Amino acid sequence: MSRTSLVDLYARPMPNRELWSRSYVRDGVIMGFAVGIFAIGFGVLAVTNGLSVAQTMAMSLLVFTGASQFAAVGVLAAGGSPVTAVGSALLLAARNGLYGVTMSRYITGPLWKRTIAAQITIDESTALGVGQEDPRDVAGAFWAGGLSVFFFWNLGTLIGAVGGNAIGDPNALGLDAAFPAGFISLAAPALKHRPGRLAALSGAVIAVVAVPFTKPGVPILLAAFGAAIALSVAGAPPVTGGTSVVER
């Protein structure tokens, strides 16, 4: 068995950069950590509203959509019926289907792998994916963001469900402002071209106008029409990063 010398190693073209040097891995871990702190709050809220630890963990492992989980437990806390809880949760989960439409163009591999990819298709993984300047980085960033958030979300839920509230109110730390600001940072590359800017603007306006008249979860679905408005006014986005036109 021959040993690869250092000279050989460096002479070879590097197929991959060092994992940690990829900014999306760093960003994914930071985001996951923040999500994990939020998850402690979910764990506490769930068990104080009558869910067993097993049910609470099943929510975070199987539902794995923060907004839906909080909504379901919130309905129960307010004395609502299980049917209402399921309905509210699913309205908030529907947008992940729209993210899946976009991400399906980048996620390749065997069925089991794409099934896992479907399960981790959420706000965070999609934002990290489409925020990449290079279309070849989109899938890697999506996986990094999705798996990191999955790990920390479940770890945080377990800590909250078993250990109770260890950190106090996460909003006292300003965590509720950290998430939207983080999404702006991640998705900023999509604002470099006119169709992207127009989609973002129309999506935001539609959502804000819809908020007082619709149930939570619906405004963001209606924001999808912002993409259609942008396409008809400004045309297709250029080929850069995750908001681009990539042919299979």
Next chain:
Amino acid sequence: MSWLAVLAIAGGAFLFKAAGMFGLGRYMTSPKAVALAGLLPPALLSALVVLQTVTSGSSLVLDARAAGVAAGAIAVWRRAPFWLVVLIAAAVTATLRAAT
């Protein structure tokens, strides 16, 4: 909450995710459909940002969050890295909350 409700939410949530990943996305192959799919994330994520910043349930509210997110947005514009943007937004909001 019953196990039935937990599993109903889990099943439904996964069906939405799978519908996008395995269903609709695979059939949107015309250039126009592909372009539309590419513009969905900026439309949805900007809506998410605005909703997370100025809404509480079904009402619009302007509180310490908006200041933090605005500071974060300026940091993005000044090309600050992700971790710094998150830190600035959280710090501004937390400081305002502590002060009021």
